[in-house]
Amino acid sequence: MTVEAPAYTADELMAVAAARRLRDGTVCFVGIGLPSRAANLARATHAPNCVLIYESGAIGAKPRHLPLSIGDGELAETADAVVSVPEIFAYWLQGGWIDVGFLGAAQIDRHGNLNSTVIGDYDKPKVRLPGAGGAPEIASWCRETFVMLRQTPRTFVDRLDFLTTVGHRGGHGAAAGVTCVVTDLGVLEPAPGTGELRLTELYPDVTADDAREATGWELHVADDLKTVAPPSSEELEALRALVPANEETVAP
Amino acid sequence: MTVEAPAYTADELMAVAAARRLRDGTVCFVGIGLPSRAANLARATHAPNCVLIYESGAIGAKPRHLPLSIGDGELAETADAVVSVPEIFAYWLQGGWIDVGFLGAAQIDRHGNLNSTVIGDYDKPKVRLPGAGGAPEIASWCRETFVMLRQTPRTFVDRLDFLTTVGHRGGHGAAAGVTCVVTDLGVLEPAPGTGELRLTELYPDVTADDAREATGWELHVADDLKTVAPPSSEELEALRALVPANEETVAP
């Protein structure tokens, strides 16, 4: 990281970069932490009609503050409808009604495949992670999936310890799989043809070499590499109204 | 029919005979017409805690008057809960929560199998009947099934034109199939061992020969043939408070 003394945190920048990618009216399937932050920021700024769906069954939730858990009371209170967990997965997610699903993970590979199960061997794990949750089906059934993840060689790996979630679906079609990875350095997107994730956007003051060093595979960089505009004061204000600055967030 | 100038109709007698077989607290799956009449009569007399479930999704309905359709508004208004039709069939009926299901039919055979699909050939039907509805699963999944049907050689047949509903499940076990057939002459129940329906109860002033003549197979009669007590004035009063006397009922 070469960003010095930013007026915003890396988490804030990630939330802003992801939020900007949501068009108004997008139906989002969100977990807790950064995804919820990004989707609610979009709702509070350029995309007031974004629809938020939480896997706890809250459809059209409009929280005033960010929930700490996917089942917080405020989600149910502000939702258009609350349905059972079997229904949210069968009728709404598998039913194909979601435009954008958000995921985090412990590891990602160049194809956008994700590991949230174990570090090390499954039977003798070095670190036992929480497991699949909704991730495999979010990536399978949403029109697009956005991954939000800090970029380090430990997380952007050549080979996953465990393939929890298939991310690579070519980046097109009715369920396109992972279509972008928003990191703390920039944005990766699948290359046309191969579908391999390559760097397409960088944050201000970050270089392509920074991103290469933070990646466990040989990272390709798009010819037309763009720079992400820094968060506007309007964006930062909206974001900080949603999230207390000192709040801990651990996905999902 | 040898019953002369009764103080009650055959329909009323059938409703009373079926109602008496319901213990208090029995969970019943009822259709429209005679079954609904019987179950509501039980609720109004000796079994106030009978639970009525309609296939429209009304659980614990407590209608003050008999509904004309299984989806009448009063069922939803007085129900403990209203669930969707897929749920009522999957979780509640197939789920095994029903004690007694009620069925009518156009034809029944000696095993309690039922036809509610066609008279004549399926492809060139003489009479096209309404079809299966909930009948096959009611007989499969309720602990017991009561059939209510007027007894004539046209309905009590040697051979069904079409087997819509398997009634014969031996009359015991978790889902016993048809355990009694309440007719306008008496009651038939499966014989131990063979499971063949035989006459076990007769209404007052009806003879076993009347029942034999009204049956398209050689009807066996139980050694300990009982006589059904005529409706009490309390039963008749309760029944008539539920059903206008001139009301048309066509099952289900």
Place this chain on the structure above:
Amino acid sequence: MAEIVPLTEAVRELVRDGDVVALEGFTHLIPHAAGHELIRQQRRELTLVRMTPDVVYDQLIGMGCASKLIFSWGGNPGVGSLHRLRDAVEHDWPLPLALEEHSHAGMAAGYAAGAAKLPFGLVRGYEGTDLAERTRVGWVTCPFTGARVAAVPSIRPDVGIVHAQRADEAGNVQLWGISGVQKEVVLGSSRSIVTVEEIVPELEPRPDAVLLPAWTITAVSPAPGGAHPSYAHGYYDRDNAFYVAWDEISRDRDRFRDWMQRHVLATADVTEYRRLLAEWETSPV
């Protein structure tokens, strides 16, 4: 995202000859106004899907709109036969009608599978019946227990049509009371039309309500009274007398056609139909 459009326009734009169309509503909220509009616009060769065909399909079948019926119980509830359905099946009048029939449980599982975008649904049934030979049912084996379970095809109509009590101005729909398979048919169809009693500024939460967000619906069309002779819980009761009268009206081909000509073809919409019917009720035919 639902557009709020007149019913004539919704049917014109969204329902094509030859489509698989499901008009649902389990005894409650039956979309009669939409059925009438299909008849007025003379849709043909439809595959009609519905658990309980009822009067609405008797009319569509008698008017020659359908070539196939997928159903599980086809009667006039509490009254008896659907004479137009029977005439089509027994005498090919006005046209032959292919049947695919299920049990209620099978068809409900098919709708649930359709909403879940599964190719089939599961039901512990059909075994031992003659129905199994006469319908689309398959069998799968449980990989864990070896049990044989019936598979019913998922129901994924081209157009799903339901009636509801209310929508808001954004096109979100709320219905309550007996809710049948309405959610499943809207979520499982490629296109959908929801007719409503009224458009209101806000949908207040209520017990036992089903909410269908605007983004699951293609068109919302106001049709006050549009469930008649069925009912709309909280708005009007079931017209039981009409169901009984239908037995007589529909028994005879000519009388049926005259009635349809006068009440449906010669009326422009549900409001005119209801006005005419009010006259008829004071002086029955």
Place this chain on the structure above:
Amino acid sequence: MAEIVPLTEAVRELVRDGDVVALEGFTHLIPHAAGHELIRQQRRELTLVRMTPDVVYDQLIGMGCASKLIFSWGGNPGVGSLHRLRDAVEHDWPLPLALEEHSHAGMAAGYAAGAAKLPFGLVRGYEGTDLAERTRVGWVTCPFTGARVAAVPSIRPDVGIVHAQRADEAGNVQLWGISGVQKEVVLGSSRSIVTVEEIVPELEPRPDAVLLPAWTITAVSPAPGGAHPSYAHGYYDRDNAFYVAWDEISRDRDRFRDWMQRHVLATADVTEYRRLLAEWETSPV
């Protein structure tokens, strides 16, 4: 038919060593009081089933009650790891813990299949993942389309345990807000215990409420505050600070055991536990 009995009695009568037990509640209405009672009564060799193991299973696992866990996401929501779960899996402490893990969608389908008494449920998933090799998943072929669909085993616990807002004196239960898989687990289990915030004379209908009739439940036990540190919509909020504090308490084996000894083993019931906790909150350890 539900009997209203104290929780100690319900657990004593209905939960046996070696049972398959599901304590459900998706972030909301988590039956902590019942979990504590299982710990006090020292149940052993349980197969614990739950989509999101959470703190309640961290406690049961750390106290040696479980030999197997069936789950889909095992973390401390919004905080991080479940240290006792990790210690059991990574270091067999206090006992080895067998895992059967699913995706949320797979497990939800398993619960729905359990409630429907089907031997398996269907989900379009698992394909291409390493999970498929590590869990109980099978494959069935659609008889109509030839598509391959994943089959997940039906979840049919010996005992299903949930927490709800209310019951009436007859034992009918009402819960509202986020309802998770509570209906499925009660309907799919051989025996069931529902702990409730309170017993009221009448259950008024409410939006988004789930009603479980008394005849689907084995025991109803009053346990006011019994979801803590989870919440009961309309009664009390989620104790987010406790979830954060749990990260510290549970990180160390001794500190965990001391905490459990003091707060669970040494308290008689949820009322004593809550009283002690209120003291702890004013002077944190």
